[in-house]
Amino acid sequence: MKPGDLKLAYLMVSSPVPNVYIGGLMVTDTRGLPLEFRYTEPIQPSKIQQVLYGQVLSAYIKREVVLETLLKNIESKFKCLLVEDEQMLDYSTKGHAIVRLVATKSAPLGPVGKTQDMAPGELLLQVNPEGSPVRVYLGKAKAPVTPDDPVLSNPVGANTDSGTDLIAMLLEAGKTMDVTEPLRRIEKALEIICQEEGITTSNPATAR
Numbered sequence: 001m002k003p004g005d006l007k008l009a010y011l012m013v014s015s016p017v018p019n020v021y022i023g024g025l026m027v028t029d030t031r032g033l034p035l036e037f038r039y040t041e042p043i044q045p046s047k048i049q050q051v052l053y054g055q056v057l058s059a060y061i062k063r064e065v066v067l068e069t070l071l072k073n074i075e076s077k078f079k080c081l082l083v084e085d086e087q088m089l090d091y092s093t094k095g096h097a098i099v100r101l102v103a104t105k106s107a108p109l110g111p112v113g114k115t116q117d118m119a120p121g122e123l124l125l126q127v128n129p130e131g132s133p134v135r136v137y138l139g140k141a142k143a144p145v146t147p148d149d150p151v152l153s154n155p156v157g158a159n160t161d162s163g164t165d166l167i168a169m170l171l172e173a174g175k176t177m178d179v180t181e182p183l184r185r186i187e188k189a190l191e192i193i194c195q196e197e198g199i200t201t202s203n204p205a206t207a208r
Contacts, residue, residue, distance in 0.1 A: 006030050008173055009078040009096075011070065012186040013062045013085060016194050020044050021058075023066035024186045024193075027076040032177035036076045037186075040066050042194050063091045071096070080169055084183055089137060099166055100137035103180040109133050113171055125167060127174035134180055136170070138163040 008030070013023040024039040043061060045053070053060055062085065082101045083089075089100055109116055109126040116124040116133070124133040173179050 006169060006172055007035065007076060007078045008169070008179070008182075009074070009076070009081045010182045010186055011067065011081055011083045011088065012183055012190065013066050013088075014187055014190050015058075016191055019050065020194070021061045021066065022190045022194055023062070023070060024190050025070040025074055025081075026182055026186050027074065027078055028177075028182055030173045030176050032182060034182075034185075036074060037189070038070050038073050039190065039193060040069055042197060059087045059090075062087055067091060080166055082179075082183070086137070097166055100135075101170075101180055101183075102135040102137075104132045104135050106132050112174070115167075121163070125170065127170055127179055134170075136167070138166065 006029070007027050009025060009027045011023065011025045013021060015021050021043045022040055024037065026037045027035045029035055043065065045057060045061065050057060067088065079097060081088075081096045081098045083098060084100065084102060086100060088098055091098060104124065106124060108131065109124060112126055112129055114126040114133075118124060118135070121138045123136055123138075125136050126133045170179055
């Protein structure tokens with residue numbers, strides 16, 4: 001895959017008020033320009049559903065309702081889905097690697113590509129020449145990446161199941177964009193949608 005063909009997908013599921021959920025999925029190019037955006041209607045579980053699902057209700061809505069609905073309706077092709085919610089890492093998808101990406105206020109690590117291991121499958125990554133590194137959670141199936149790993153120099157898009165290739169994709173995108181910023185745009189868009197459509201009625205999860 002040529003760097004110019006690289007697409008990044010971002011997923012945000014928010015709860016603007018208690019017991020209301022809404023999700024959005026946006027695909028961008030490496031400049032951060034939106035190529036496609038899909039969202040669900042605001043979802044408000046009934047009191048019976050809240051009782052029956054208990055503590056697993058939030059994770060169920062986010063993964064089995066919102067994420068599955070959006071993945072079925074999105075038309076753009078992508079290989080990496082970037083999220084902020086740790087609960088999404090437990091969702092198993094075919095053809096989509098799910099990576100948790102979180103902005104930090106940590107001191108810069110050094111040159112672009114520099115990493116610092118935090119835990120198995122979790123690291124800090126210096127994406128831009130200046131500014132704080134981002135925190136990357138590669139998930140259970142992804143191997144940790146080290147600065148000396150030769151796969152970091154491989155072409156973008158090769159062996160996309162490996163953590164090293166996912167890091168390479170982030171570094172490529174980081175040349176021309178803030179890789180965490182699109183999540184904030186989705187969050188704001190979902191707030192506007194809730195205000196425009198109302199959030200007091202229970203709607204099925206239909207993507208637009």
